[in-house]
Amino acid sequence: MIAIIRADIVSSRTLDDQDKWIRPLKQLLATWGKSPKTWKVDWGDSIQIEIANPEEALLKAFQIKALIKKVAPGERSKLQSSIDIRIAIGIGEKTYAAKSISESNGPAFINSAEKFDLLKKENVKLGIKTPWEVFDEEINLYLKLAGLFMDKWTISSAELVEYVLLGSHKTQEEIGKLLGIKQNTVSGRWNRANIDEIKAVERIFRKKIKNLLQ
16 A cells, blocks of 8 residues: 655745745655656646655655745745645555556545545645545544644744654754754744644554554
């Protein structure tokens, strides 16, 4: 089984320079695989990514969310980015592999497309669809609750979240030195961003998916 992430940028037209989100996103995705076989970003705000290991899917979705939420708006005085991202994760089989991900197919692609279409109706920005209905119900509840604070991340909070999720095991004091801020500032941002809760949801997701795939 694989995971397919299907996403689009919310309110992208508020940015005069689309390169603000496209360039860093492509740089991140390039570390995960090659385009267009495993990922593709279109100027029409459409994003599609194949994740070979489904256990990694939610972590990567969180990383993308943080990357987009740290994009500075046109008005420097604003604390939050003017854009956001809508992400649907589909897990399942891949039955047809093409040279471009946009032409590949299978249940994983269908699940991500169906969930993506439901996100606007559900008024959430992150959701998942898998072959396991009970799993979906539980994890989507966690993601809906997590969205209450993820959607409100400030640029500085998103920057910290991205740094932590990219695998840093440094202490808050060490992170503060790298970011040029004090340890108590890191601690405040950490709590406001609900990083511990984000990591907990990701751990639960990873554990349950691993058990289901065995």
